[in-house]
Each structure stands twice: as C-alpha cells, then as structure tokens.
Amino acid sequence: MADEAIRTTNLTKIYKEKSKQPVHALNGLNLSVQRGEIFGLLGRNGAGKTTLLRILTTLIKPTSGSASVMGFDVQAHGAEVRNHICAVLQENALEQFLSVRDNLTTYGRFHSVPPHEREARAQRVLDQFGLTEYKNKKAMDLSGGLKRRLQVAKVFMVDKPIVFLDEATTGMDPINKRAVLESIRAQADGGRTIVLTTHILQEAEDLCDTIALIHEGRIIASGSVATIKALATSVFELSITFESMNEELLAQLKSLSPVRFEQTGNVVELCINSVDGTVLDTIAQLSRISRITHLEINGGTLEDAFVELLGVSREDTSWK
Numbered sequence: 001m002a003d004e005a006i007r008t009t010n011l012t013k014i015y016k017e018k019s020k021q022p023v024h025a026l027n028g029l030n031l032s033v034q035r036g037e038i039f040g041l042l043g044r045n046g047a048g049k050t051t052l053l054r055i056l057t058t059l060i061k062p063t064s065g066s067a068s069v070m071g072f073d074v075q076a077h078g079a080e081v082r083n084h085i086c087a088v089l090q091e092n093a094l095e096q097f098l099s100v101r102d103n104l105t106t107y108g109r110f111h112s113v114p115p116h117e118r119e120a121r122a123q124r125v126l127d128q129f130g131l132t133e134y135k136n137k138k139a140m141d142l143s144g145g146l147k148r149r150l151q152v153a154k155v156f157m158v159d160k161p162i163v164f165l166d167e168a169t170t171g172m173d174p175i176n177k178r179a180v181l182e183s184i185r186a187q188a189d190g191g192r193t194i195v196l197t198t199h200i201l202q203e204a205e206d207l208c209d210t211i212a213l214i215h216e217g218r219i220i221a222s223g224s225v226a227t228i229k230a231l232a233t234s235v236f237e238l239s240i241t242f243e244s245m246n247e248e249l250l251a252q253l254k255s256l257s258p259v260r261f262e263q264t265g266n267v268v269e270l271c272i273n274s275v276d277g278t279v280l281d282t283i284a285q286l287s288r289i290s291r292i293t294h295l296e297i298n299g300g301t302l303e304d305a306f307v308e309l310l311g312v313s314r315e316d317t318s319w320k
C-alpha cells in the first residue's frame, strides 16, 4: 500500500549462541504501520520490541519472514531503508566531551546536512526540545534525563520520514518527558512516522495514534487508542458457577452494580462494566468468598490482555 510506512510478514528471529539454548525472540510477527502516525509497540521486557526495531533499522537480519520500510525490503535494499530512517536505540551514545549544541551539529554533519543549515537546525531543535539553556554544557555534565532528551533531539537534526525510538522516554522525569512527548507529537504532525517502544501503558496512551501489543514475539492485539479504550470500558458478560451460594457472595455480586443479573442455583449470569476495575480482579475477589467451578467471560479481552499478558500494573493502566 502506498501509504504504508512499514510492513512485516511472518517475521521471526531466533538468537543462537554457542552452547546456549536458542532464543525465539520473534515468532511470526505481522505488522502494518501507516505513514504519519505515531505507532506504539507496547510490551513487557523481553517481548521482542528491541529485536523488531533492530531488524527494521537493518542492524540485524531476521531468521525468516520479511520486513519492508517505505516499500524497501530490509534485507534486499538495506541502504535504501537506512536512507529513510533515523533511530534512537537503547545503545545510542552521545559525544560526552562535546557540548549539547556540538552534539547536534556533529550528528547533522555525519548525516550530510549542508553546513549552512546545521546551525539553524540546531537552534530549532534546541528550542523545540527545551535544551537552549544547556547548549554550551558538555553532554557528560547533563543529568540522565537531559542526556536522554538530547539523544532524542539529535535525530530530529535530519529530515527522515521514519523515526524509531526505543524506550526513549523510559526513566525520564515527568518534566523532561512532557517536553519530549510534545516535540515528538509536533514532528508527527509534520508528516513523519514515529515508531516507539515502551513498556508503560500510560506513555503509549498519551502519545500514540495506534498501539500494538507485543507478547512473546507476536502482536496479540492492535488498534487506535480510542478503539482500545472503547473495548476497555465495554460491558463484560460473565457466567460463573460457584461451589456454593451465600449471602456475602450475593451482596458482593450486587455491589458490582451489574447491568443484568440472573441467578439459577449456583450459577450466576451477569453483565458488568469494566470501568470499575478489571474483570479478572473482580473474579478473584468473588472466588475468595466461594470457590468458582466454572467460568465464562465474553468481551473485554484487550484489557485483560494488557493486565494478564503484559503484566502492567493497575496503576499503569489508569483507564479513564
């Protein structure tokens, strides 16, 4: 598709090291990213996010399957892919002995930004990322959060259609983070495609147009934030069979303010709205009062997936 920025088909990556068990980091991953969107890859540590970014930026080769960036195959046309991207990866380094401004201009020079444009661009990037007051400081003298901000700012010295950010905002203090997020949003509004990884749901929610959940090297769910939110606040249908019924259990069930409630012996059918908490939490509470012998749930699989598969804490989810 012409307006597709990235596509992967059945992408797999197996890390094989001598005398070690092979690691299946990607397991048939299919992905499509549209141009001009901020695309968030959300998954817990070890899910395969960095591996995917390393393949898309041509640093490593996939074991099988294919990936293309701006229509160019990462293996057959690596140089073309590299011409269209820039990336902040976890191992990206700064020139510690250079000033903030010189880090920017040096990066520009390395990426063939014409000399007369470098200074102007550096000034623009300094302003945009709130780094002007630090411009003469050496990178080594910056706080950790500011170093990360400079790493991200650097890639915006060059005009590439796709920007990859691997956990770029992880560990930043909130003020730093807001400055960076606002700058990234401005870049996307200018037509760039931003692909970022994070293991923090709130971060993905604040910034991304589309979120894909990655778990054990596969995309298990994806959609717009609005879609995901709608799903997360949708009504769940539960059918629960308890070992025995009692007053406490009934009171607890009623306190869920079910949209619909039917009880036949030990079987309870009810509809609840998930905004009050996750369905799984609710069921866990009920099972403490009376053992559950049978359970059926319909709907709301996405939030369950977040909590169950990604292991994000309830505080991180903060669905409103």
Ligand SMILES: Nc1ncnc2c1ncn2[C@@H]1O[C@H](COP(=O)(O)OP(=O)(O)O)[C@@H](O)[C@H]1O
Residues within 6 Å of the ligand: 015, 016, 017, 023, 024, 025, 043, 044, 045, 046, 047, 048, 049, 050, 051, 052
């Ligand atoms: N160079 C490597 N050699 C062997 N295993 C690796 C290597 N890089 C990553 N892995 C393993 O691959 C899996 C996915 O890792 P990674 O892509 O870094 O995930 P994430 O970025 O989501 O935390 C993990 O099990 C990790 O230990």
Ligand SMILES: [Mg+2]
Residues within 6 Å of the ligand: 049, 050, 051, 090, 166, 167
């Ligand atoms: Mg990673």
